[in-house]
Amino acid sequence: MSGFFNSSIGRKYAMALSAFFLIIFLVIHLAVNITSLFSEDLFNQLSHFMGTNPLIQFAMQPVLIFGVVFHFIMGFVLELKNKGSRNVKYAKNNGSANSTWMSRNMIYSGLVILAFIVLHFIDFWIPELNTKYVQGDMSGMLAGEEGFRYFEELQHKFVEPWRVGAYIVAFILLALHLLHGFTSAFQSVGATMGRKKTMKNIGKAYSILIPLGFIVIALFHHFNH
Amino acid sequence: MNLTLKIWRQKGPQEKGKMVDYKVSDISEHMSFLEMMDVLNEQLVNSGEEPVAFDHDCREGICGMCSLHINGEAHGPDRGITTCQLHMRMFKDGETITIEPWRAKAFPVIKDLVVDRTAFERIQQAGGYISVNTSGNTQDANAIPISKHAADEAMDAAACIGCGACVASCKNSSAMLFVGAKVSQFALLPQGQVEAVDRVKNMVAQMDLEGFGNCTNTGACEVECPKEISLENIARMNRELVKASLIKF
Ligand code: HEM
Ligand code: SF4
């Protein structure tokens, strides 16, 4: 199969597989975060479980990191290769006549998402690593106070308006990325079901509802802390 | 109609080209786009200038020779047609029309609007054929049962005329609609099964070697294709390649 993954189609396949993985990941991530809207307790418990369970920390998390890194590096590789396939540009090119804006700008929506991921890592992931593995505090408790720290930290992060704004912009771009990407990934793996009406509608619903969910969470904690 | 034409002029493959403005007048809206180009060329010849080189042959939408990127779209603004089938009534009097050759690294310009599409031929030669006994004992193709559905889909795929509009329209200069059609036309039929594994592998390898880009499923090719070849053919080619790679790696 090594020849397969070196071919243009094989690379597309790998791209789509990493994308499917990210699509599933987003559902899980949103499912956990959404509990913070109605139950501080449940959110704390789920976060503690996710943050300390060895299977998730040492098996799923590395796979996730690899999935994200693979996805955007492959995205860049394909983009560069594709740009190089047209060495002289058209003086006039009417792209909107035959394709959607989303489909033509995956690299740009992707870059915004990437910038967001960097911010998100600085916001949550690096402090988590620091608390748990550098300082060795696996308790998940607030320093000097009663109860878990996760909910407090989450609320705290959404105090500043610029950060809430950045999150909203990034999630709108994620929606645009997915509006093309969701059905595109099916096509890449050769599944024509991506072209059927039901699947297109599921794709649209997913692409709008998932990012919207994250936006609602950010706004909710901005106005309720 | 009176029109201003902005046309890519390039003396030869190594020469630097540029857009040049021309004016044509009294163009009938019933003319085809190529007839309008003929009028321009007559004008140029009469005034001692070099006529604009462009590809054409059948002038009835079946050979795939005519090309041209017109006002930013392959074969111009109309759908399901080649440039020879494009009528001047699609344009307005006084309009400026931009005319460029297909742009892709794998389709280098030979002269003006003529590009070298032999990359498609090399892809075809890599696997776009079936083996048939020609010793006089050839089996009648009609004696092999084929479902109506498969026959229809194979026929639709076989409608591809190899014009290259898919490559020209694709933001990635990908040839996957063309190759997808050529792979599908055989993959759907019993006659194509003998070479199925090698066909898809070799044709995709040749496509990559020629320097065409990767499909990102924008669907521009399907919209601009004069024969309305479906994206499903790309999905089928992808499945065929996975299958072939699992069988023989
Ligand atoms: C959690 C975040 C992300 C999700 C859920 C996601 C999802 C997707 C999906 C479903 C596709 C379609 C795959 C296909 O057509 O086979 C895709 C394609 C793409 N993604 Fe992402 N993506 C994410 C992050 C990123 C990032 C950070 C980048 C960075 C540049 C990026 C760049 C691209 C590019 C360039 C493509 C088009 C490549 C192609 O179609 O061949 N994506 N993405
Ligand atoms: S798939 Fe359509 S656009 Fe591409 S070469 Fe064949 S007929 Fe032309």
Ligand code: FES
């Ligand atoms: S000249 Fe033959 S298809 Fe246009």
